[in-house]
Amino acid sequence: AQRVTQPEKLLSVFKGAPVELKCNYSYSGSPELFWYVQYSRQRLQLLLRHISRESIKGFTADLNKGETSFHLKKPFAQEEDSAMYYCALLSNSGGSNYKLTFGKGTLLTVNP
Amino acid sequence: DTGVSQNPRHKITKRGQNVTFRCDPISEHNRLYWYRQTLGQGPEFLTYFQNEAQLEKSRLLSDRFSAERPKGSFSTLEIQRTEQGDSAMYLCASSLGRTSGRETQYFGPGTRLLVL
Numbered sequence: 001a002q003r004v005t006q007p008e009k010l011l012s013v014f015k016g017a018p019v020e021l022k023c024n025y026s027y028s029g030s031p032e033l034f035w036y037v038q039y040s041r042q043r044l045q046l047l048l049r050h051i052s053r054e055s056i057k058g059f060t061a062d063l064n065k066g067e068t069s070f071h072l073k074k075p076f077a078q079e080e081d082s083a084m085y086y087c088a089l090l091s092n093s094g095g096s097n098y099k100l101t102f103g104k105g106t107l108l109t110v111n112p
Numbered sequence: 113d114t115g116v117s118q119n120p121r122h123k124i125t126k127r128g129q130n131v132t133f134r135c136d137p138i139s140e141h142n143r144l145y146w147y148r149q150t151l152g153q154g155p156e157f158l159t160y161f162q163n164e165a166q167l168e169k170s171r172l173l174s175d176r177f178s179a180e181r182p183k184g185s186f187s188t189l190e191i192q193r194t195e196q197g198d199s200a201m202y203l204c205a206s207s208l209g210r211t212s213g214r215e216t217q218y219f220g221p222g223t224r225l226l227v228l
Contacts, residue, residue, distance in 0.1 A: 004154075036219075043115075044155070044203070044219040086154050090215065098143065098207070098215055099168065102154030 002027040002091050006103035013077050014111050021072040021106045023061075023087030032090040033070040034100070035061055039083045047072075047085070057081070077110045084108075114138060116220035118204050124226045125194055132190045133223045137206030144187050145217060146179055147203040148172065155203050161187060162209070194227045201225075 003026040013019050025031055035047040048056045050063040050070060061072045070087060087103040117136045125131050137144050142163050147155035158177070160168045163184035173179075176194075181187040191198055201224050205217040 009152075043221045046216050046218075049216075088154075098217075099145065099157040099160055099170075100147075100155070100217060101157065104152065104154050 002089050002101045004087050004089050004101050004103040006085075006087055006106050008106045009104065010107050010109070012109045012111060015079055016076050019074050019077040019081070019108065019110075021085050021087075021108065023070045023072065023103060025068050025070060025087075025089050027068075027089055027091065029091070031063070031065075031070075033061075033063055034088045034090065035059070035070075035072050036086045036088055036102070037083050038086070044086070077108075079110045079112060082108055082110045116204055116206050116218050118202075118220040118223050120223060121221060122224050122226075124228065126228050127196060128193055130190065130192045131194055131225065132188055133202055133204075133225075135187045135189070135204030135206075135220060137186070137204070138218055140208065141206035141218075142184065142209040143207045143217075144181055145205040145207075146187070146189050147205065149201040149203060149222070150199075158189075158202075191225075194225075196227045199225055199227045 005024045033050045036044050037047045038044045059074045063070050084105050084107050086105045088100040119134045144161040146158040149155045158170050158173050159179050161181040164181050176192045179189045201222045203222045204220040207217045
């Protein structure tokens with residue numbers, strides 16, 4: 001069974017400091033991983049996905065299959081980055097199911 | 113707003129009552145998902161539709177829960193004989209149905225259920 005672990009429930013940094021939100025996964029197949037973000041009073045939205053290898057709002061995440069990790073990083077945090085971040089794994093069992101398995105989330109607070 | 117919409121946004125009910133939630137996906141999205149989120153947890157998968165066909169149901173979905181997607185458009189999630197443990201945020205998501213890897217699930221605002 002697939003599992004996503006986000007070891008930190010809360011993470012607090014100062015503006016301008018680097019930030020890293022940790023995510024580890026367990027999955028027997030070829031993983032597809034995502035970071036979703038939920039800003040205050042807004043709906044859950046996709047931040048980035050590993051396949052695209054893109055940087056969104058200054059955030060990047062690299063899939064490390066050896067360590068089964070997909071940590072989210074940003075070199076200089078901004079106050080508007082304060083939000084709940086969820087790591088998610090897409091399981092595709094035989095092409096008939098595309099459910100996401102989410103971690104419990106990390107609440108990031110960026111202090112001025 | 114052309115995003116996923118859900119109604120109602122909030123529902124308070126007494127234990128034992130039935131409730132029904134509605135989800136309207138983004139038009140032309142052929143996949144629709146229901147998730148449940150309880151306090152301190154990430155969303156948990158409940159069920160999934162490809163057009164009108166319900167293809168997967170989680171073990172979380174007891175026989176008191178039923179979901180439909182008639183005509184492959186909007187979907188309803190009904191909970192019969194609600195229990196206090198059903199109190200949660202119920203999230204709906206939809207996706208276009210492309211090849212995995214370029215598949216983005218777009219989430220609705222959720223329906224928050226409180227069972228007294």
